[in-house]
Amino acid sequence: MAGDLRSLIDMADAAHNKRMIKSALKSFTRSCGFERFAYLQKEGLEIRTFNSYPEEWQAIYLGGKYSRIDPVITEAKRRMKTFCWTADDWPVRGTSELKRFRDQAIEHGIRSGVTIPIEGSFGSKMMLTFASSEKKADNSKLQNAQEAMHAVLAVHYRLIITAATTVLTPKQLLSQREAMCLMWAAKGKKADVTADLMGISPRTVQHYLDSARRKLEAETLPQLIAIAKDRGLV
Known part of the structure; x- marks a missing residue:
């Protein structure tokens, strides 16, 4: 083989x-x-x-x-x-x-x-x-x-x-922590659960999600998840 x-x-x-x-x-x-x-x-x-x-x-x-x-x-x-x-x-x-x-x-x-x-x-x-x-x-x-x-x-x-066929500008590329927080959010995990899974605070989780939202120009978390799925990021 x-x-x-x-x-x-x-x-x-x-x-x-x-x-x-x-x-x-x-x-x-x-x-x-x-x-x-x-x-x-x-x-x-x-x-x-x-x-x-x-x-x-x-x-x-x-x-x-x-x-x-x-x-x-x-x-x-x-x-x-x-x-x-x-x-x-x-x-x-x-x-x-x-x-x-x-x-x-x-x-x-x-x-x-x-x-x-x-x-x-x-x-x-x-x-x-x-x-x-x-x-x-x-x-x-x-x-x-x-x-x-x-x-x-x-x-x-x-x-x-x-x-992942959508071309992203450098400003839109997510960091590893942003991507992980977004992945867990896409699976329905709340910030406190994600925090436990990643060993960080809920406030830090929210910071990463807010940063990802700004990069992908999303108004809300559901919109952020939808955009990320469309672009093959999750």
Whole structure:
């Protein structure tokens, strides 16, 4: 896998849009013996995904809010280490929602695979899944845990970089402390909670948020968070 991983990292680093990242991941997926990939980031109830699954399946998955019952996500959160799975092993009965989910997944070519979960920043979870339509996928090329984690991180950070496409003037660049306070505020944390998390005073937290608000020309905290999200800062 080492040569394929090196190629993925090089291609991801050279990518300047999501189309190029997807192309790099598709090549890596095929070289590992799989058909499709799905990168997913979960922060609380919010799900962000970047994948090569059929569009019809994506619509069904998101529309049915299947992340609530997806056995792959449940297992990834529980184990937080690389694991293999097959839809045929999912415990289903009768006409349950999980049975419907399994049947629809298999129908759209998602029957087995390997998932690599990683603990992200600010309590988020990231996972990269390689899927196959076969009853049992060959995971022999994804058994090196460290290399698998490198693949996830290469994709994760390149997606962050390509998302931040807005050009900022030097005056608008946030300091590390301003960015951290803003990140926690975007996750709904009050100043006193953020202060405890960062080991500073609530007054200092407010100072950093006020500074960020001036730099991004926001009138209120909600507007600051909205601007920061639009510009890929959080």
